[in-house]
Amino acid sequence: MDYVYGPGKNHLFVPGPVNIPEPVLRAMNRNNEDYRSPAIPAMTKTLLEDVKKIFKTTTGTPFLIPTTGTGAWESALTNTLSPGDRTVSFLIGQFSLLWIDQQQRLNFNVDVIESEWGQGANLDILAEKLAADHSHSIKAICIVHNETATGVTNNLATVRKLLDHYRHPALLLVDGVSSICALDFRMDEWGVDVALTGSQKALSLPTGLGIVCASPKALEASKSAKSVRVFFDWNDYLKFYKLGTFWPYTPSIQLLYGLRAALDLIFEEGLDNVIARHTRMGKATRLAVEAWGLKNCTQREEWYSDTVTAVLVPPYIDSAEIVKRAWKRYNMSLGLGLNKVAGKVFRIGHLGNLNELQLLGCLAGVEMILKDVGYPVKLGSGVAAACAYLQNNIPMIPSRI
Numbered sequence: 432m433d434y435v436y437g438p439g440k441n442h443l444f445v446p447g448p449v450n451i452p453e454p455v456l457r458a459m460n461r462n463n464e465d466y467r468s469p470a471i472p473a474m475t476k477t478l479l480e481d482v483k484k485i486f487k488t489t490t491g492t493p494f495l496i497p498t499t500g501t502g503a504w505e506s507a508l509t510n511t512l513s514p515g516d517r518t519v520s521f522l523i524g525q526f527s528l529l530w531i532d533q534q535q536r537l538n539f540n541v542d543v544i545e546s547e548w549g550q551g552a553n554l555d556i557l558a559e560k561l562a563a564d565h566s567h568s569i570k571a572i573c574i575v576h577n578e579t580a581t582g583v584t585n586n587l588a589t590v591r592k593l594l595d596h597y598r599h600p601a602l603l604l605v606d607g608v609s610s611i612c613a614l615d616f617r618m619d620e621w622g623v624d625v626a627l628t629g630s631q632k633a634l635s636l637p638t639g640l641g642i643v644c645a646s647p648k649a650l651e652a653s654k655s656a657k658s659v660r661v662f663f664d665w666n667d668y669l670k671f672y673k674l675g676t677f678w679p680y681t682p683s684i685q686l687l688y689g690l691r692a693a694l695d696l697i698f699e700e701g702l703d704n705v706i707a708r709h710t711r712m713g714k715a716t717r718l719a720v721e722a723w724g725l726k727n728c729t730q731r732e733e734w735y736s737d738t739v740t741a742v743l744v745p746p747y748i749d750s751a752e753i754v755k756r757a758w759k760r761y762n763m764s765l766g767l768g769l770n771k772v773a774g775k776v777f778r779i780g781h782l783g784n785l786n787e788l789q790l791l792g793c794l795a796g797v798e799m800i801l802k803d804v805g806y807p808v809k810l811g812s813g814v815a816a817a818c819a820y821l822q823n824n825i826p827m828i829p830s831r832i
């Protein structure tokens with residue numbers, strides 16, 4: 432029984448945690464097992480090999496850590512850096528802000544590059560800092576690939592180009608929590624040193640796995656990094672990898688079976704098709720927003736996110752009221768505006784296990800809510816704009832051709 436029951440399915444459109452597909456739910460519905468039996472290490476081996484594919488890496492070393500995105504951040508930082516190390520970090524929204532706060536609390540010397548919320552990372556300032564850093568005092572660039580609070584996707588290829596242009600050896604640490612497995616992400620090609628995500632986002636699992644992938648350079652850095660780490664120490668994992676038992680402590684058996692099923696579904700659809708599906712969802716949502724006469728919080732097209740759209744509302748509307756109504760009247764969950772954009776935006780999450788018709792249900796719901804709160808929307812306008820695009824662009828379902 433739901434804690435607060437509503438008829439039909441809840442339309443879950445927050446940008447994580449997202450819908451869990453039925454085969455994954457079924458795969459997780461099982462008893463505990465002895466993780467030291469031959470079965471769990473054998474499955475773990477396949478998981479470690481296969482998660483590398485979603486990071487697009489052949490040289491990276493993955494870690495499946497029983498944690499959330501926040502723990503994955505901590506794992507990336509404490510394994511590669513020492514207290515006092517200078518990091519350059521971009522403040523563009525709530526999640527980049529929280530990561531910066533974590534970096535400060537872990538005693539790194541954080542050099543913050545701030546942008547208005549709705550803008551992407553200011554890479555011109557990064558270029559200036561790299562050019563001026565002759566002594567290589569910057570040890571890491573920390574960047575959130577997709578800022579979930581504002582729906583902004585940063586250009587990681589350009590960050591890599593800048594590092595290469597200035598021949599700067601700083602590590603590139605990337606939060607891919609709301610991007611990996613949904614947006615184009617290329618760990619090896621972009622020279623990302625640590626990439627991380629959380630299971631409740633595009634992988635469409637319950638919360639509880641932080642998936643972190645370290646480049647050979649990051650593993651090398653971990654040998655001399657002096658930050659205190661215990662639970663997150665990669666070295667403990669590596670010891671057990673060598674032994675072939677894989678786990679320094681008890682994994683969640685159910686999540687591992689869930690991850691196996693989730694990866695199988697992603698590979699069955701094809702990772703590139705999964706990414707293309709997200710591209711369509713993002714585009715359809717933006718077309719609807721435009722048809723409603725509303726503005727995207729993301730200020731430039733180059734930063735548009737295909738996993739979450741933050742919609743700006745007119746000043747006479749409180750966006751929190753939209754989110755409240757969605758839940759109370761239409762059994763739909765939308766994302767709130769966070770911190771600086773609280774009351775100003777609501778967010779439509781369109782990531783993970785989701786199809787176009789589900790999205791149209793959400794868009795129809797948003798139209799009714801907009802009318803409820805006094806915004807003069809023409810009912811059907813956003814849905815029509817999204818349909819016109821989707822009808823021309825939805826491919827056959829790969830497994831059914």
Ligand code: PLP
Nearest residue numbers: 499500501526577579608609629
């Ligand atoms: N990074 C990004 C981009 C996020 O969107 C989130 C959560 O939404 C986090 C980090 C934090 O992840 P968690 O809540 O799993 O700790």
